[in-house]
Amino acid sequence: MRNLLIKEMRLSASVLSFIFVVFGVMFLIPGYPILCGTFFSCLGIFQSFQNAREANDLVFSALLPVSKQDVARGKVLFACIIELSTLALMAIVTAVRMTVLADAPVYRGNALMNANPFALGVALLLFGLFNLIFIAGFFKTSYKFAKPFVTYIIVTFLVIGIAEALHHIPSLEALNAFGFSHLPLQLGLLSAGVVCYIALTGLALKSSAASFEETDL
Amino acid sequence: MEIVTIDGLTKRYPGFTLDAASFSLSAGRIAGFIGRNGAGKTTTIKSMLNLVHPDNGRISYFGMPLIGNEAQIKKRIGYSTGTISWYxxxxxxxxxxxxxxxxxxxxxxxxxxxxxLFALDEDKTPLELSEGMKVKCNLLFALSHGAEALILDEPTSGLDPFSRDELLELFEQIRDSGVAIFFSTHIISDIEKCADDIIYISKGRIAAACPKEEFADRYQEPGETLENAFLRLERSAQDA
Structure with a gap:
């Protein structure tokens, strides 16, 4: 699998996949739907899929001495590396906002979602949805990516909209916690995000591998 | 020694069926796989590489079935095509x-x-290579990992006569080192020049699979060239 990941990074990946990791820093922008950072990171991964298709990467990979299923798994794991790198950046920014900038007026007066563990949990959910909707959807045919990508866009902005709105509902204000307030709830929600990511990515891995195995190239 | 055995390979598409193709490839021999466009050459090759899934039939390499031993087998074979460039x-x-x-x-x-030997420049990209050099580039990779069988899909298509001749001579050198070569073509002179065995496919069926001399004895009429024999066989297959 290590060799497949190296192949992904050196031959198939678009440089945008790596550059767009920087969009994790969007967690620092006040008055902006910060979860959109996940969308840009996934857009970078999408560029790699486009690149791979144009470079005949799937056929090249299927001819390598690895199983076809591992080729698909390699692509999902490459996406995970980009996503988790973006998440790491988001986590660093979140830590800064929870400590040094906890009382910054620019964030206190922000009507939109605050950067906190709940936001990171939602980011994980969104990355998991990308893996299941886009990547597993792409491997249904191994060449069509418009439909799975458009479906992902609709779902992701719907989830972002809901996540942004939730803390305005009475009794759900704690979702928008500042600093270390409501920490047990916040960490619980982050854990739920981790579980969702693992479950959705696991399903994406299984579905992508099975679909690619069955695909005639 | 038989390196590759194909037995009853069948793949059905709407409007075309590769029908129970059977043949084998031996070490140190060149097999020319000939057939007109759409006869089933690429479907056969793709099935041999597990790129498409046959509906029936068995494919084995080195005495092992392809299914279940894919990674192990692919370490010992090489593939090249003149029609696709990777990256x-x-x-x-x-x-x-x-x-x-x-x-x-x-x-x-x-x-x-x-x-x-191939005069390839490593700093070039496949986009900068001519068709012939692309085939050589693919062969370079296959030979560098010691492939014991080379499966080549139309390697001479689009090549000028000089490059084609050069490539066919190269096949003979590789064959002499004990490698089994299987190449598809619709150019009969390629077969005439370097093939030891002929596998002739017509309308999805293997019409002949035998040594070149045996093919001449069985199918060529007195004084008839190989090209004319193929044209006659193909015409009667189309009329049937």
Whole structure:
């Protein structure tokens, strides 16, 4: 699998996949739907899929001495590396906002979602949805990516909209916690995000591998 | 020694069926796989590489079925085509660095030797290579990992007569080192020049699979060239 990941990074990946990791820093922008950072990171991964298709990467990979299923798994794991790198950046920014900038007026007066563990949990959910909707959807045919990508866009902005709105509902204000307030709830929600990511990515891995195995190239 | 055995390979598409194709390939021999466009050559080759899934039939390499031993078998075979270029904008050097990681048997000395023989520049990208050089580039990778069988899909298509001749001579050199070569073509003179065995496919069926001399005895009429024999056979197949 290590060799497949190296192949992904050196031959198939678009440089945008790596550059767009920087969009994790969007967690620092006040008055902006910060979860959109996940969308840009996934857009970078999408560029790699486009690149791979144009470079005949799937056929090249299927001819390598690895199983076809591992080729698909390699692509999902490459996406995970980009996503988790973006998440790491988001986590660093979140830590800064929870400590040094906890009382910054620019964030206190922000009507939109605050950067906190709940936001990171939602980011994980969104990355998991990308893996299941886009990547597993792409491997249904191994060449069509418009439909799975458009479906992902609709779902992701719907989830972002809901996540942004939730803390305005009475009794759900704690979702928008500042600093270390409501920490047990916040960490619980982050854990739920981790579980969702693992479950959705696991399903994406299984579905992508099975679909690619069955695909005639 | 039989390196590859295909038995009853069947693949159905709407409007076309590859019908129970059977043949075998031996070490140190060149098999020319001939048939007109749409006869089933690429479907056969793709099935042999597990790129498409046959509906029926068995494919085995080195006495092992392809299904279940795919990774192990692919370490010992090489594939080349003149029609696709991999990673057109990546340098050959980069493609080599990544590809060699997958093969325990990769030999840098062999790679360097063929690189010089083929006069390939590692700093070029496949996009910058001519069709003939692309085929040579693919062969370079296959030979550097010690492939014992080469499966080549229309390697001479689009080549000028000089490059074609050069490539066919190269096949003979590779064959003499004990490698089994299987190449598809619709150019009969390629078969005449270097094939030891002829596998002739027509309308999805293997019409003949035998040594070239036996083919001449069985199918060529007195004084008839191989090209005319194929044209006659193909015409009668189309009329049937």
């Amino acid at each position: 057109p904008r990546k340098k050959i050097r980069t493609i080599r660095d990544v590809t060699k990681r997958f093969y325990d048997s990769w030999d840098d000395a062999t790679y360097e030797r063929y690189l010089r």
